[in-house]
Amino acid sequence: MQGDAFEAAVKAVEEGFVVCLSSHVNPDGDGIGSLLGLTLILRALGKEVHSALPQPEKFPPQYLFLPGRDCLFHPEELPDKADLFVALDCSNPDRLDGLWSRAEGADVLLNVDHHEDNSLFGDVNLVDPGASSTSELVYRLSRKGNWDLTPEAATCLYTGLVTDTGRFQHRNTGPGALAVASELAAAGADLAAISREVYESQSLSYTRLMGRALERAEVLPDLGLVYSYVTQRDLRETGASLPETEDLIDHLRTVRGTKVAALFKELEDGRIRVSLRSRDGAEVGPVARALGGGGHAGAAGYTSDLDLEGSLARLVEALREAGHG
Ligand code: 5GP
Numbered sequence: 441m442q443g444d445a446f447e448a449a450v451k452a453v454e455e456g457f458v459v460c461l462s463s464h465v466n467p468d469g470d471g472i473g474s475l476l477g478l479t480l481i482l483r484a485l486g487k488e489v490h491s492a493l494p495q496p497e498k499f500p501p502q503y504l505f506l507p508g509r510d511c512l513f514h515p516e517e518l519p520d521k522a523d524l525f526v527a528l529d530c531s532n533p534d535r536l537d538g539l540w541s542r543a544e545g546a547d548v549l550l551n552v553d554h555h556e557d558n559s560l561f562g563d564v565n566l567v568d569p570g571a572s573s574t575s576e577l578v579y580r581l582s583r584k585g586n587w588d589l590t591p592e593a594a595t596c597l598y599t600g601l602v603t604d605t606g607r608f609q610h611r612n613t614g615p616g617a618l619a620v621a622s623e624l625a626a627a628g629a630d631l632a633a634i635s636r637e638v639y640e641s642q643s644l645s646y647t648r649l650m651g652r653a654l655e656r657a658e659v660l661p662d663l664g665l666v667y668s669y670v671t672q673r674d675l676r677e678t679g680a681s682l683p684e685t686e687d688l689i690d691h692l693r694t695v696r697g698t699k700v701a702a703l704f705k706e707l708e709d710g711r712i713r714v715s716l717r718s719r720d721g722a723e724v725g726p727v728a729r730a731l732g733g734g735g736h737a738g739a740a741g742y743t744s745d746l747d748l749e750g751s752l753a754r755l756v757e758a759l760r761e762a763g764h765g
């Protein structure tokens with residue numbers, strides 16, 4: 441990352457008055473945490489802030505407690521023309537889905553992200569694959585700009601940090617992430633509420649769905665692959681929703697002797713969302729990219745047009761091509 445990327449980003453924010461903010465499709469803890477955290481910071485700076493997610497209907501219930509959620513607009517309500525558009529945790533324009541035209545139409549587009557495959561689509565790119573999370577980058581940006589950080593904003597950013605690092609266990613956890621966590625705690629992040637709401641408030645429906653998916657887990661030992669799946673029928677029968685299932689794959693990933701975990705989730709339109717996680721130094725980013733998606737070495741994903749069986753076969757083939765097994 442360019443040494444002056446933070447300075448350029450501070451300048452872009454300070455010069456804009458009408459600011460739009462967004463994050464990616466299938467929103468996760470870091471996408472939402474960085475979006476709401478920066479929303480609150482910019483509101484406190486006196487900006488006219490319009491924030492929206494491209495798929496508000498997919499907002500995971502475990503993040504409903506976050507402060508600033510009432511500041512979210514419907515994507516259709518964002519102004520066509522902003523001084524500044526900030527894309528958070530998006531590795532490429534597709535991740536903004538229908539909001540890309542507004543991002544493109546803004547005077548300045550600021551891209552804040554930590555994906556190694558970021559396509560540097562902004563006018564200003566604050567992109568650091570060494571950062572644990574986009575929330576960490578938003579925190580560092582706020583320090584660089586000397587902007588006030590309320591306990592509410594700190595709560596949002598800590599949520600992004602704790603979820604993207606898998607509660608400080610994944611390999612993106614290092615001195616930097618831990619230092620930022622400490623500073624966010626000092627700024628008043630509500631750690632007790634975050635662990636309760638994000639990790640200890642799951643619905644009975646999702647608990648049962650998790651049981652089904654874990655019971656079905658299979659291992660392909662030659663590939664070091666552990667996988668399972670969730671169908672629309674499972675969702676109907678248990679009453680769970682897909683956005684609730686964000687951490688299901690973390691349970692699959694704990695199986696000893698495996699290197700890659702895959703969870704296949706059937707979407708309403710029949711396509712399959714595939715989440716990949718790696719362990720013990722394996723990399724899943726290249727496999728996800730080869731199959732039309734993207735992500736990090738340790739956590740990546742893509743969408744498959746094949747059925748469940750076909751998607752599994754295609755993944756096995758891609759893992760072999762990428763040198764797994
Ligand atoms: P998840 O499995 O939680 O949906 O995604 C894991 C990681 O992979 C996230 O960092 C997410 O940004 C990235 N990712 C998931 N699906 C896609 C995709 O279709 N395209 C790209 N570029 N990244 C993805």
Ligand code: MN
Pocket residue numbers: 470471529554573574604
């Ligand atoms: Mn992230």
